[in-house]
Amino acid sequence: MAKDGFVTSIARQSEDFPGWYNDVVLKAELADYSPVRGCMIIRPYGYAIWESMRDELDRYIKRTGHSNVYFPLFVPRSLLEKEAEHVEGFNPQVAWVTHAGGEELAEWLAIRPTSEAIIAEVVKGWIQSYRDLPLLMNLWNNVVRWELRTRLFLRTAEFLWQEAHTFHATEQEAADEVALGLEGYRSVAEDWLAIPVIRGRKSRAETFPGAVYTDAVEAMMRDRRALQAGTSHMLGQNFARSAGIEFLDRDNLRKNPYGTSWGFSTRMVGATIMAHGDDAGLVLPPNVAPHQVVVVPIFRDDEGRAAVAGAIERLEGAFAGVQTASGPLRWKVDWREESPGFKYNHWELRGVPYRLEIGPRDVAAGQAVLVRRSDRAKEALPLDALAAELPGHLAAYQAGLFQRALDFRAANTHHVDTYADFKHVLDEDGGFLMAPWCGGDECEKEINADTGATIRLVPFDSPDEAGTCLVDGRPSERRVLFARAY
Amino acid sequence: MAKDGFVTSIARQSEDFPGWYNDVVLKAELADYSPVRGCMIIRPYGYAIWESMRDELDRYIKRTGHSNVYFPLFVPRSLLEKEAEHVEGFNPQVAWVTHAGGEELAEWLAIRPTSEAIIAEVVKGWIQSYRDLPLLMNLWNNVVRWELRTRLFLRTAEFLWQEAHTFHATEQEAADEVALGLEGYRSVAEDWLAIPVIRGRKSRAETFPGAVYTDAVEAMMRDRRALQAGTSHMLGQNFARSAGIEFLDRDNLRKNPYGTSWGFSTRMVGATIMAHGDDAGLVLPPNVAPHQVVVVPIFRDDEGRAAVAGAIERLEGAFAGVQTASGPLRWKVDWREESPGFKYNHWELRGVPYRLEIGPRDVAAGQAVLVRRSDRAKEALPLDALAAELPGHLAAYQAGLFQRALDFRAANTHHVDTYADFKHVLDEDGGFLMAPWCGGDECEKEINADTGATIRLVPFDSPDEAGTCLVDGRPSERRVLFARAY
CATH class of the missing domain: 3.40.50.800 (Anticodon-binding domain)
Structure with missing residues (x-):
């Protein structure tokens, strides 16, 4: 098609953002649909963009003392089910291998939706004393989460990603590691992809299944929706306890180590498209552009x-x-x-x-x-x-794209104090809404059900500011970030 | 264990080669067993060795004009079954996903044992005219072949590898591509891993399922067994025909393109261990050593x-x-x-x-x-x-290891002319046996059933030399390479 016409026509970004996005992905030959529902073919131009951000993140991960390793694609059902909250979170999305080598398997094997469960089981044999800690590992691999509604790069049944998994002797060390992972994502997003991000903590409802808390970086796309650009989880002793990992500490006591995990995926190719593109197509930051x-x-x-x-x-x-x-x-x-x-x-x-x-x-x-x-x-x-x-x-040019995105985000971030205002601004302008929230799950759920917006983050740099919750009027200590999101 | 003793004891290479190999892999912390049968955990030291050879091969692949891409893990059963010989070759080894997202699937999905089938189906939409050719793609991914007897790195149910897939307008171009792939493997094996290889063509029995012919590079390990270090397949028009790929050629005729595929896997970490190691453990060539x-x-x-x-x-x-x-x-x-x-x-x-x-x-x-x-x-x-x-x-040191391996191979390569000699030398010394063969499948089968040796290759540089087949005495035009192999 493109070969014959003078101009490859794509939908206008301002009129049909999802149509524009799909046109760009397909006509710029970044990716293609596959014969398997929800899976994606990444074509050379799209893969080169992924390789660039992958390599930059890999350099950060190695520079900060982590080693790359590989763990199997298959997680036995019994292992996945060890950590109750975790399995509940992932079970509906799992793809199961039931037959292999011409026989029915005695135990079903999950295609990893993430590797916490199998890693916790295995490192039990590697961690004996405080001298074996910290254990700092990273995996580059493919995972499968059977999503009902998929979109190329953004949400696919199989995707490529990096998952770091670490174990520490103390809670403080693990907390520092969660921050170190997040800083890697901030740095790749901002310094490599020219996408400004807000750092903060997820609400309870948005926390990773099985984690104590989840920190994330959140970015604004050109349609003013939010996109999560990387998450870093404090797992506490949850997985270590259910797998029975213990180490002998300096004080001669047996303890469970503290775990973290953090991930960054091919959805960031989609983020790069949506954070900078315009009516003529992609706008790539020079650091990541296959051709500058x-x-x-x-x-x-x-x-x-x-x-x-x-x-x-x-x-x-x-x-x-x-x-x-x-x-x-x-x-x-x-x-x-x-x-x-x-x-x-x-x-x-x-x-x-x-x-x-x-x-x-x-x-x-x-x-x-x-x-x-x-x-x-x-x-x-x-x-x-x-x-x-x-x-x-x-x-x-790289700096200019970053500044343009920053300005765009500033122009589309709104402070609202009442639910009426909230709904009005969200429907009229969209964007990031900084609003007071009491901290209650129920209010969060109600806002989401009413408006489609979610709490993206409790931003780290949001100042103390007394207010009253949008929904139930209870006191709020600071504003949190709401948005409709990918 | 290692922490407490002065010396980490491993089996003696000369007395128990398989025991020595497993000891080295586990005690040098290259890899570990996983909770899933036949799958493998690659630990930091082993993964760093893999990364080194992977990156070197990736440079070759890109330098010679190929682009990295990604194709899905899942291959629908109907696609895998399109090329009859191919599916017959892989069916017994396939792992099947039958349930996903909480439901039973209407069509079973194979975990890719290799990606020819899905790629042929997809490129049908990309290849329209001779201007779209050659199409030169490469994938780095994980594949699954449900093996009954597994050994860390050498034969695992899941392994990491590179698979190149290319499409060409003419048979000659495809043949040149098969040679280009093989040269990449020769160069990584010899120049990076210091493992000398013999280049040649596989017999019909050892040809890749669905291929017209398979070329390979073959190396000798320290126990004098052979190990295949990479294969490059001429697929001819087989996959293109069954998938219905056609292009409009310069002469305005619609034709099926010619395909090739070639692969190199984590088993080469095992080869590196077995080609150089000694009683004290690993001996790594400087190019691939994580620490020099x-x-x-x-x-x-x-x-x-x-x-x-x-x-x-x-x-x-x-x-x-x-x-x-x-x-x-x-x-x-x-x-x-x-x-x-x-x-x-x-x-x-x-x-x-x-x-x-x-x-x-x-x-x-x-x-x-x-x-x-x-x-x-x-x-x-x-x-x-x-x-x-x-x-x-x-x-x-790098050159010295290569020369040592060359000398070892020369010392353990035997020219034999009778079946009695063949059996005697194989049992006494093992190694590579250059022997006459009539070209018949039956004789090849008989030798394998009798002795456990297979035809590794018809070497490219084996000169014309009249002889009589070991088994049936029919004329043989040149010697072929027999060995017991991994």
Whole structure:
């Protein structure tokens, strides 16, 4: 389809956000539907974006002392059922293997929805004394949660992710680890994906099944909905107790260690699309963009083509070894036999930060035209200066996208004090609503049932501020963040 | 256990190879058994070795123009059954999901034993014309084959691997691709893992189910058994036909593309253990070793400790930025409160290429003692010279291990011409047997049933050599490689 038309048409973001999102994912060839309901095929362009954020997070995880490991895909039913709250949370979403090797299995095997249960069982043999702690492990793998309503990248029956699992001698150490995981997610989201996030704690209702508390980072998408960008769980001694993990501490007493787990998934590819994209398609931050610059040669005849090709060949020499914040400059020349207009559209849809147009007259003038994806601003630059200037341009672009997202979030965050206001603002503008809440499960449920909004977080940096709960008028100590969410 | 004893005892390689192998895997903490039969837990040290070979192969795959993608874990039963020979090959090993999301599924889902079937179905929508070819994809994922007899790394019900899948307009292009995949495996095995391999074609009986032919690289382990180190399959038009993939060629005719697939798995961690290890444990090639050098400080009192610590601190400065063939020098200092003897044993078991012993007298003499893992050869080196000398030492060690493995293979490769000789040599010495074969399935089966040996390959570089088949005496054109194998 795209090959034939001059322009790949996609739904307008402002008119049909879900349609726009699906169009971008499919037509920019990030992902595709699979023959299995709810599962996803990640195509090269989408996978390259995932690899970039994965590698950046992996560097953080290793730098902070964690080791990558692998645990099996299968969790025996009896293990999954050891921690009561945990199994209750995941049971409805589990896919079960009942037959294998031509026989019916004596015990059903769950495809891991997450690995707490099997890890707790196994590390029992590894943790004997305080010298074996902390145990800091990380897994990159696939998990399955049988979701009823799925959307590419955002909610799929199978997804790729990272799950860290750690064990500590003291509660304080575990709490520090929960914060360390969260900081990794903040840093990848903000510094790599240019997506500003709010850090905070989940309400009881939104806490991970089996955890003592769950911290998260929450981001705003271009349709003003919230998206959870990573969660970090304090598991306390829950899993250690049910699995019977004990260690001999320095004081010669046997104790259960404290656990944490934290995860970050391919849904962040969806977040990157929805946090920056516009009517023309993707807008990728340079750190994560598979191509940071695409050169579009412009010519009418062989002579023009030769002149442009010569200039591009010289650029090749100049660009070799150019470093950007995310490694060697990633650029490509689009020599396809298509019109320049087709190529502009193609690479805009794919969110390439800069396009470089070079025609024979440019070559004669020793320049090229650099076009910025975010606002199509054009700038003529001397060919000789490009290698030196591009890293700075890319860094400024990265910072600009982050600032734009920050501004957008600020403009769409509302402080409301009454339920009437709350409903009005939510329906009119959406966005983040900072509102007083008594802390009660019932009020939270009622708001959700009434409006579709959930408490996203009790933000860490929300100041003390006396108020009265939207629903039951009881005292509230600070505002919490409500939003409709993905 | 290891913590308490001076020496971690493992079975002797020469007396009990399988026992030695399991001891090394478990006691060097490469992997562990899991609560699910046949599945494996890969621990940090084992996973780091896997990451090293994975990353090296990934670089080759990307350099040669392939893109990483992801396809779902689940393959609907109907898809798996489309290619008759393929399903017959895998059906007995498949694990089936029959229930998910609290309900029984209308169609059973196979856990992928390999992804040809689902990929063929999906690319049908992507391949329309010759311009969409070649399509060069690679997947890093987990697959499940329900094996009855499993061994850590070598044969597990779930394993991690890479599977490349490509589609081409012509048979010749596909054949070149099969060779390209095989060259990747040769290069990772030989240049990264220091394991020499023989390249060749599998017999009909050993060909991948559904393939036209299968090429492979085959290596010899220290017990003289063969291990397949990677396979590359010419799928011809088989999968394209059964899935109905067609493209419009330059000549305006609709054709089925030619497919290839090739894979390399975590079993190569097992191969690395078995190709180089000795009675003291692992012997790791420097390119793949998580630590290339471990420094063991030796001292009796605080004064001695301070002197040694000072020297090590200066080494830290000198070592920063030192590059080896596989990236920045990977070294660590073992400051644990254990005896030097314990540490020597610990790091020998883990196959660290060089140990550096530094005591107060060494510091006074401005030197350290470098001990080579493979033969425990000792060499005193000036502290000032280490940073400059280590990369060369590591490169020589890498080359030395490769040469040692080559020599070992040469010494254990036998040319035999009669079945009696064949059986005698196989039972007495094992190793690789180069012997004449008529090309018949029946003779191959008989040899396997009689002796347990299989035809590993028809080697590419085996010269024309007239002979008579071991079993039925019919003419043979060249020798083929027989061995007992993993």
